[in-house]
Amino acid sequence: MVPVTRGALGQIWKLSGDGRSWAVKELLFGCDEAQVAREAALRDSAAALGIASPRLHPAWHGAHVNSPGGGSWVKLYDWIDGAEADPSDPAVLDWFGRTMALLHRAGEGAVEGPGAWYERCPDDAAWEDVLKKVRDAGLAWADELDRFITTSVPRLGQWVTPSAPGGLVTSHLDLRPQNVLVGRDGPVLLDWDNAGTVSAEREFARAVHVWSGGNDVDIASARRLGRAYREAGGRAVLTGPESFSMLFATALNYVHVQAETAVDPEVTPEQRDFAARQAVTCLREAPDLGAVSRLVTALGT
Template sequence: MLIETAERVAREFELGEVAAEPVYAARGELGLIWRVDTDRGSWAVKESLIEVAEHDAAADVAFQRAAAASGVVLPAPVVDRGGRVILRARPYDLRVYEWADLAAGEITAAQLGVATASVHRVRHAARGPVSEWFAAPLGADGWAGIAGISRRQEWEDALHAWLDDLVAVDAIVVAPDPARVTTCHRDLNEENLRMSTAGVLTVLDWENCGPAVPAWELAAIVARDPEVYRAYVAAGGPARVTRPEDFSMRVAVQGHLLEFYARRATDPTETEENRARSRARLGEMLTRPLTLERISAVLEGLRDHHAHSVGHHAQPDGCA
């Protein structure tokens, strides 16, 4: 990021006078993060790799503020002097957060469960229906397309080994019940949860938030690590995972992500960095994807937990 860009951001968002060159901090799938220091403090400036509508950004800021008001710790979003979230700039759109000093170290399953419970207790009304990315299976044509563009690629054998299972698990996906939909983070994982240097659990990367079923978001997390569930329930999380259909969001996202990464990895117009990141993600996802067999195993483990919990916890409410 050029210092001239940082200075423009500082003016528009009233951050103070820029004190030093911006420092590259991190990169995610959808953007890059820079640290900008001014005479008023330090700020995280995010460069978005995709265009985001202002009304969508304003909606995620509203959810972040509701979460913060309920006690969830997160880097505070900053709006510009006109109340806008997004600064249109070339080549990237920009947005700003207060800087959070984060500690190194791994996040435990218990911490992830506690954080998920705290976000689900916010109960922020959803804005619109659940998008197909989170609610619709990829479908036979989609899987055929992935298989086609994966020919002679380094992940082809892994995809072929799992393809029948990936197609079969689509069958559990059902349409979300609007009465159970609320605003969710939709990207809760160990990468987006960190301890601050002050020892406070901090939830990051809220730009992907939107309408979802809390139980389905919980199932997606529990599918990666069932130990999350016990901590979630103990922390007062309201959702419960009890049936295969609760994994609908995880299955839908799995298919759409595999398609996204396969297409980006084979797109000659993409940067080599993006193609390499996509190949790595494909390798990770195809090591142990979510299948009907895995869902059955996870649910069996959760049934044991439910059996031991009878009489010790309040009944789950309507969000699950």
């Protein structure tokens, strides 16, 4: 078993033996077993629709996560060989638009509201607290965090609101190019850890932003994705900056969580270093309202 990559929630290992390979995800910050059950159920439903994804294997006791001792939780998946999806590839954009539409159509009728991560962001006191911790720790990016709190937080946070009851679906919630591998049999959707309830409009908006270049928006790519989504029966449309509430909420929450982890004495030095790098990267890539406005103009009602 060898380490392959590290994500926000865990370490990925490649387990090989007897001519076969599997992906082992070691969860570094605990485990919500009910969430893993939702992940497995949605992944299996998506597979029935023809959406390729790695199989999540159950443990001997039937659950799709196991704690073999030492405080770690692990999940076991089929290993997938492939290259990260190229969002500039028209065929990949067409595939992704169709796939998101299939997910939204299959997940219609969700009743339970989305989680706080997608609906709310830290208040002023929480930002002040983490900024003080970062300053007290002497981290070099404290001033950069201060500017982010002064500028990006109020500019984006004003658009973060609870979703309306209608239009909720059960979906993937992390539809990024980094979570798609293209192998010899075509694209495969990975990383279903966040599966749950979301506003279809808000997931569509976030995905269009991410897949069309983020702040360096490519309108042609955005339109192609949107066309593939609609032709496959997707119903979500962009109405304005409020459609991007999920994008803004997750961006702000991620910076806050990573900044908190970067100064947390209870985690390992490696985890603090990873969190600090993530925080700095995301501070510099905060969503731009100008790019959002261009997407609304190009794809909106």
